[in-house]
Amino acid sequence: MRPILMKGHERPLTFLKYNREGDLLFSCAKDHTPTVWFADDGERLGTYRGHNGAVWSCDVSRDSTRLITASADQTAKLWNVQTGEQLHTFNFDSPARSVDFSVGDNLAVITTDPFMAFTSAIHVKRIASDPSEQTGDSVLVLKGPQGRINRAVWGPLNRTIISAGEDSIIRRWDTETGKLLQESEPEVGHTKQITSLAKSSDGSHFVTGSLDKSAKLWDIRDLSLIKTYVTERPVNAVTMSPLLDHVVLGGGQDASSVTTTDHRAGKFEAKFFDKVLQEEIGGVKGHFGPINALAFNPDGKSFSSGGEDGYVRLHHFDPDYFSIKI
Numbered sequence: 001m002r003p004i005l006m007k008g009h010e011r012p013l014t015f016l017k018y019n020r021e022g023d024l025l026f027s028c029a030k031d032h033t034p035t036v037w038f039a040d041d042g043e044r045l046g047t048y049r050g051h052n053g054a055v056w057s058c059d060v061s062r063d064s065t066r067l068i069t070a071s072a073d074q075t076a077k078l079w080n081v082q083t084g085e086q087l088h089t090f091n092f093d094s095p096a097r098s099v100d101f102s103v104g105d106n107l108a109v110i111t112t113d114p115f116m117a118f119t120s121a122i123h124v125k126r127i128a129s130d131p132s133e134q135t136g137d138s139v140l141v142l143k144g145p146q147g148r149i150n151r152a153v154w155g156p157l158n159r160t161i162i163s164a165g166e167d168s169i170i171r172r173w174d175t176e177t178g179k180l181l182q183e184s185e186p187e188v189g190h191t192k193q194i195t196s197l198a199k200s201s202d203g204s205h206f207v208t209g210s211l212d213k214s215a216k217l218w219d220i221r222d223l224s225l226i227k228t229y230v231t232e233r234p235v236n237a238v239t240m241s242p243l244l245d246h247v248v249l250g251g252g253q254d255a256s257s258v259t260t261t262d263h264r265a266g267k268f269e270a271k272f273f274d275k276v277l278q279e280e281i282g283g284v285k286g287h288f289g290p291i292n293a294l295a296f297n298p299d300g301k302s303f304s305s306g307g308e309d310g311y312v313r314l315h316h317f318d319p320d321y322f323s324i325k326i
Contacts, residue, residue, distance in 0.1 A: 001316065001317060011030035012029060012309070015058055018039060022298040024036055024039055032052060034067070034079075037312070039297060039302070048077075048086075052073040054071065056072065062105055065080065068127075074094060075091055078134065094115030098151045098152050100152060100154055101127070109123070110125060114148060120146075121149075142161070151197040153199055155221075159175055160220075162197070168192055170197075182222070185223075190212050192211040196208065197238070198294075206218055209251070216228050231251070237294040240296065241303075247273045247274075250271075289307050291308075292307060293306035
């Protein structure tokens with residue numbers, strides 16, 4: 001399985017996202033410039049210029065016409081995917097961290113970081129079908145969690161929002177009333193900061209990765225814990241195969257805590273676990289720094305990883321991957 005190395009970012013990668021058809025891959029990094037690539041051969045299609053800070057995450061609409069990005073420059077921006085034109089800028093009082101389009105693309109959930117006197121918050125914005133009618137008003141603002149909210153995504157039928165972050169608790173919010181419906185049980189939950197959260201392709205469950213060196217699989221309806229995957233390094237990124245029962249974890253220490261002795265080349269691998277048996281079944285090496293972002297192509301035949309080293313690595317699976325017997 002020879003990876004395709006995509007070098008388009010000057011700084012560490014933060015997020016990767018495929019469009020629904022799986023022919024485009026969007027990458028975010030700390031270098032202010034989200035980039036779009038052909039997911040097949042890794043050719044760079046273009047960049048989205050306009051942010052003045054690290055871009056933490058992105059999402060693309062179902063029809064692949066619009067991209068939304070969240071940045072440390074205290075804005076979230078809507079873009080025309082094809083032309084790279086900025087359609088709208090949502091301004092906030094603190095850095096924007098996570099973005100997620102709702103089913104139907106007419107709403108977006110955006111989280112903002114604690115900053116100066118402001119606490120972390122979850123904002124729900126209406127996304128107009130005509131960009132000229134777009135406003136910056138929030139439909140709903142949710143507050144409460146302590147510390148940064150690293151990820152917030154829509155639950156089934158847009159009725160709930162699932163959020164997770166620095167305080168290691170997963171929360172489920174009602175999108176009609178803004179009420180907090182549920183929190184994950186501390187006994188079964190993570191013990192350290194939750195870094196990442198990814199939904200399954202059918203939206204029925206999701207996986208979280210944490211600095212406590214584990215990933216956990218949850219039911220999206222009642223936050224019951226289904227499985228736990230234990231590894232020996234902090235987990236920065238998680239994703240799930242849409243085809244096979246595989247969960248992929250990526251991580252390694254934060255760059256600031258990597259000692260020289262620990263920097264053995266390619267030690268930073270994406271680890272594959274059997275979703276049901278919770279056993280490690282393999283790994284893909286290659287990055288020269290912690291893996292910060294992972295994404296599976298919706299067709300399940302390839303996946304990509306983004307690292308602290310500034311590279312995106314695109315892996316197309318060999319045929320024998322699909323016949324792994326455990």
